[in-house]
Amino acid sequence: MAESTEKRPKIGGWPLTAVIVAVLVFLFYVRTILTPFVLAAALAFILNPAMDWGQARLRWPRWIFAVLLYIAVLAILVLPLLLFGGQLARDIADTATHLPQLVHKYVGEVAKFAGPTFGIAIDPDQVSNAILTRGRNFLQTGAVFSVAGYGFGAIFGIILFFVVLAYFLLSGRQIVAGMFWLVPPEYRRDVDAVAVKILPVLWRYFAGLLFIVGYAAIFSWIAFGLVFHVPHAALIALAVGFLELVPLIGPAITFAIVGMIAAQQGDVGSVIALFAFEIAMRLSLDEVIAPLVLGKAARLRPIVIIFAFLSGGILFGIIGLLLATPVAASIKIILMSYYAEPVPGKAESTIGRRPRGRSGD
Numbered sequence: 001m002a003e004s005t006e007k008r009p010k011i012g013g014w015p016l017t018a019v020i021v022a023v024l025v026f027l028f029y030v031r032t033i034l035t036p037f038v039l040a041a042a043l044a045f046i047l048n049p050a051m052d053w054g055q056a057r058l059r060w061p062r063w064i065f066a067v068l069l070y071i072a073v074l075a076i077l078v079l080p081l082l083l084f085g086g087q088l089a090r091d092i093a094d095t096a097t098h099l100p101q102l103v104h105k106y107v108g109e110v111a112k113f114a115g116p117t118f119g120i121a122i123d124p125d126q127v128s129n130a131i132l133t134r135g136r137n138f139l140q141t142g143a144v145f146s147v148a149g150y151g152f153g154a155i156f157g158i159i160l161f162f163v164v165l166a167y168f169l170l171s172g173r174q175i176v177a178g179m180f181w182l183v184p185p186e187y188r189r190d191v192d193a194v195a196v197k198i199l200p201v202l203w204r205y206f207a208g209l210l211f212i213v214g215y216a217a218i219f220s221w222i223a224f225g226l227v228f229h230v231p232h233a234a235l236i237a238l239a240v241g242f243l244e245l246v247p248l249i250g251p252a253i254t255f256a257i258v259g260m261i262a263a264q265q266g267d268v269g270s271v272i273a274l275f276a277f278e279i280a281m282r283l284s285l286d287e288v289i290a291p292l293v294l295g296k297a298a299r300l301r302p303i304v305i306i307f308a309f310l311s312g313g314i315l316f317g318i319i320g321l322l323l324a325t326p327v328a329a330s331i332k333i334i335l336m337s338y339y340a341e342p343v344p345g346k347a348e349s350t351i352g353r354r355p356r357g358r359s360g361d
Contacts, residue, residue, distance in 0.1 A: 011184045031316045036161040038319050043073070044168035046207045051169070066169035073165070095232060104128040106260060194337050198330050205326050208293030209245065215289060216281065217241025223277045228270065230261055244285070246309075246321060251282060300328055 027034065051065040095102065104124060111122035168175065183191050220240040225233030236257065243250035258278040300308075308328040312320030 010186050016184075016187075028315060031319065034316070035319050036157045037164055038323065040161050040164040040168050042206045043165060044172050045203060046210065047073075047169065048172060049203070062173075063170055066166075070166055070169055074162075092235065095235070100128075100132055103131055107131070194334055197333050197337065201329055201333065202326050204293070205329070208290070211293050212244050212285060212289060213241045216244045216285065219281050219284075223274075223281075224261070227277075228261075228274065236261075249309075254278070255282075300325065300332065304328055 047069050050069060051062060054060070054065045055062050107122070107128045108124040111124045111127075180188065180191070217237050217240060221233055221237035224230040224236055230236065240254050240257065243254050246253075255278055258274055261274060305325060305328070308324040309321060312322075312324030312327070314320070316323070
């Protein structure tokens with residue numbers, strides 16, 4: 001029997017669009033389980049050049065470097081837990097034990113600031129009691145079981161992260177090849193050309209973000225714990241580090257945290273020093289660290305970052321917050337490749353201008 005010589009017709013744009021929409025809808029409905037998969041994939045993606053470099057230099061099987069890097073990741077994640085875990089646990093326990101006193105203290109500090117500054121009269125005892133009462137009512141409604149459920153879910157997510165990370169490190173290339181095979185053959189050359197431009201941007205973004213979180217946490221721990229001897233320094237430093245994952249809003253919350261700490265200091269010199277620390281960290285991150293590690297390729301206008309950040313958070317939660325900026329940068333690169341022209345700047349924009357012509361037209 002002779003083989004058929006008929007060629008498959010080219011897949012049009014509408015079927016591809018329908019498939020992409022279906023995939024996005026599916027991801028939306030399973031968004032609660034995406035976090036460990038995305039984090040593991042991002043970390044494996046960051047470590048992939050190290051495996052390529054080692055394999056090219058030493059000519060060892062790739063799985064050996066995957067195992068070595070997996071052990072290194074475990075050591076890096078466990079070592080801080082061994083060094084600061086005890087202090088962090090004590091900080092959390094102490095915070096829970098003295099929560100009523102801390103609430104009264106912080107509300108009192110806010111009342112002292114809001115009264116002379118904004119003319120707002122706040123009764124610290126009344127506000128503190130209302131906050132604590134609402135907290136007790138919240139726990140009495142069975143919310144403690146929900147919190148426990150989230151805790152077990154977090155533990156399961158951490159275990160799943162390490163399992164999936166091992167799989168991505170060992171079989172990452174096969175997974176990527178399988179995903180590339182899903183693309184219709186007539187579009188693979190275009191997809192490959194765009195991927196060559198996007199992947200370096202994504203790698204630099206994820207690796208840079210990881211460096212920025214570590215830099216902010218260590219910088220904050222040194223300042224709060226070793227210099228100013230602030231209570232719960234490890235817990236605060238950890239929070240400041242992870243807040244760097246949230247564009248624009250995270251630094252604002254960090255500044256508010258520093259302001260609350262400064263309000264507890266007894267002398268003006270400590271207050272000035274704390275705000276000087278925050279300004280120095282912000283300047284070093286925004287003007288030195290971020291441009292060096294993130295580069296210019298993923299740089300977007302603030303209004304685009306805000307919209308992408310809010311949209312990602314609403315649709316996909318935490319994972320949407322993490323992926324908002326790289327997804328927006330990838331869309332920018334895809335459109336630049338598809339249109340075969342750069343993104344127009346202020347000088348090139350013609351929207352809102354009157355067409356040029358003879359006077360009187």
